[in-house]
Amino acid sequence: MPDNPRATSPAAAYQATKGGALDVDREFYGKLAATHEQHELVDSFVIPIRSGKAWTVPQGHLCRIVTIEGPQVGDFNVWNLNDPRERLWAARTRQLQRAHVSTYDRLWSNLPFLRPLLTITNDSLADYGVDEQGGRIHDLLGTRCDPYVNRMLSGEDFDFHCHSNLTRAILPYGLTEFDVHDVLNVFQCTGLNDEDKYFMKDCPAKPGDFFEFFAEIDLLCALSTCPGGDLSVPLWGPDARDPIDVCRPLGVEVYRPAPELLEGWEPPQRAAYRNLHGLRQPQWGQAG
Template identity: 65%
Template sequence: MAKVPAAYQATRGSILDVDRDFYARLTDPAGRERIEQLTVPIRDGLAWTVPAGHVIRLSTQDGPQVGDFNLWSLHNPRERFWASRTRQLQRAHVSTFDRLWSTLPYLRPMATIIDDTLAGYGVDGSGVDEEGGRIHDLLGTRCDPYVNRLLTGEDFDHHCHSNLVRAVAPFGLTEFDVHDVLNVFQCTGLNDDDQYFMKACPAQEGDYLELFAEIDLLCALSCCPGGDLSVDLWGPNARDPLETCHPIGVEVFRLDASLLQGWRPAEPSPYAGGHGMRGPGIDWAEKKRDLAARKTGR
């Protein structure tokens, strides 16, 4: 089958043209200091903050486990991770040197993946297995109590959506702020009928995904109640997957200043137009500058 080119192409020097040498250098253990270490308990959620220019490591502590990851701009939660645009600009399953993008009107990289121990998953390290499964999924979204009620007729309060709602409540956010996720460590794909499938998580104890914060972030992660997804959650073979659940580790690292020379936090989209709306006394360029100042705190 002929390979069809991607619709969104990176031109040389554009924001999609990632400086791989720069980000590869950030993985050196000698150039970092761990400043925070947390654990997301099984079937629960956790939220934490990360300053721009720091590294986040998510790791499977005691065995395979999938997690649902949300991101917001720390200073403006209206700016949050945009899973569908990230899927278009990067790929449906992300890995090293892919970026996580924010919603309009900001549209900037919130984080860049710099390391992934599962990057070599699949056939001959291709990242895809015999059935088309890939890791770190943007195809699906979080499990939630609403669809569970729809499928089972029962209420359950510890789906990923609910875990994230509880996690961000201390930061003043609500259910309306929780959004489509990056499913970390999750193996998924599309079957021959173009339907979404999930497979057992291949991560082992100690596997990790590392991201570099391009702006100040509020992060939240749910330890999925489905555990490693080796057990059917719905359907005729469904059973409680509690025995497959493991915690997920979170670490935040401060980098040596020398590694960040020349780097600056990502700026919001420079689009300064008014979407075709014009009127007397409206200076759209000035409004855009004011918006950017409010978003960056400057």
């Protein structure tokens, strides 16, 4: 038996088989990343500090989130534009991919849809790996900050947490607070400490770092510039103070790749399971 029980890790529960649903065509997505300078920029904007914005990304397009002025965490939600009942399923994505995602990982949708909403094509922080404290980048372990927990922990109301920013951002698309869901924390460095408790560290991003993905279907996206900024200042506890001085905007860019780069690609179909769940279908026209 090894001295350190953690030295030998068990195999992942969900494993890819060649040609299966979890087997990503790295050549296809790698080519999209390698030809970035050839893509047509079709939309770009800046999200100011402590705010949120929603936008659309057509299927077959690329979207890049950029730390234009330096380290800043962004809380990201994503839905099927044409049916927002389909949205990111963070828990299943953690199982099918990783708790911290990067290039070639996918964000998967909830039941009964269960398909990749997007595939990550490029990540300037992909080489960060695991730091000396177990921190990793682009977090699916935690979720968005919200005014309900803030009130519970601090006794104060604050209307610009990520949950609230996302709520305001999606209102123009006919969605409400009930549609906001567990997020991907882009550029956020997190992990589990020795007590198996969630921790957050300073964001390591520099000006110009980016996180890029390919839309597998028509997407509605929303992003909040976290009011914690780069998370170098505690939000709760005895050392908490207002971290507004470490808050920065984030940039978003949407690109259309050349049609020939998409040859052979098809949008993923929703899950093949027929949704019967062991129930019998009625046999119309039969007596008894």
